[in-house]
């Protein structure tokens with residue numbers, strides 16, 4: 178049976194991203210609680226229909242580490258994607274609330290993401306393309322799952338045309354315009370794990386609020402001549418952008434100011450960030466993160482290969498109780 182917008186009752190706003198917003202809704206005929214993502218697509222009806230067709234692949238994604246899919250529909254001018262609601266939200270929200278994430282939990286996150294990526298690639302030949310803490314979700318059963326993967330080539334194109342789909346979790350080779358591979362997702366995982374373990378984005382040298390930075394996630398496409406000149410999508414975002422422009426585009430953290438272009442240059446030219454200098458994590462965790470963050474994609478392993486890493490094998494067998502952990506916030 179098909180999902181219809183009329184059957185969905187809004188309960189709560191869950192968050193806003195660059196591409197749209199997400200609401201907690203109830204599917205009235207069945208009482209199912211869902212997360213409804215509303216994506217504004219500036220595209221022809223035929224393109225919208227194509228996107229909808231491509232999204233149907235998500236019906237065939239059955240994996241404990243991937244958000245389940247209930248269906249998608251067009252609600253002009255938006256595309257609505259209905260998915261499993263994860264009641265503890267995304268990991269960025271969680272660490273911003275409770276502080277740095279326990280390294281045992283970070284190990285479980287790494288395991289879940291690697292399993293999810295391996296499933297997507299081995300079974301469906303899908304590359305995620307947007308691994309970051311806001312796309313890793315958690316629920317009160319202690320499950321960790323990934324969402325927002327690139328199932329629809331047409332959707333990726335449309336978002337790239339109207340806005341842009343690039344973020345500061347992007348690998349050096351992607352910044353330099355190379356093709357996406359599963360190994361680009363591995364880089365993004367490495368950056369995300371450091372962010373969770375330290376409780377801050379690894380490139381912003383600050384304990385202070387890094388909301389400045391999050392405003393820039395997804396706002397840049399290096400394949401374009403002047404990405405910063407691209408118009409943001411919504412009026413709200415345009416206003417934000419205007420304000421920012423007058424201040425000069427910068428990422429500010431305690432003592433460090435970096436423009437988005439400087440940040441991308443930094444990722445390409447400087448050594449990759451590490452857990453190690455902080456000196457407080459198990460050696461296997463350091464080693465795992467290092468192997469995610471080889472700047473040369475040929476040296477970097479695939480998600481499937483990384484599942485064999487000692488730290489991940491330990492994370493798989495450890496008795497750590499994620500359900501109990503999730504009940505603490």
Ligand code: ATP
Pocket residue numbers: 191192193194195196197198199212214244260261262263264266267270311312314324325394395
């Ligand atoms: P970006 O647009 O840069 O990718 P984002 O991932 O935060 O950023 P959205 O994907 O629109 O943007 O999601 C917005 C927020 O909604 C997320 O940060 C997350 O906290 C919440 N959210 C998304 N999907 C779900 C879900 N299935 N269950 C619960 N919360 C969700």
Ligand code: MG
Pocket residue numbers: 194311312324325
């Ligand atoms: Mg998201």
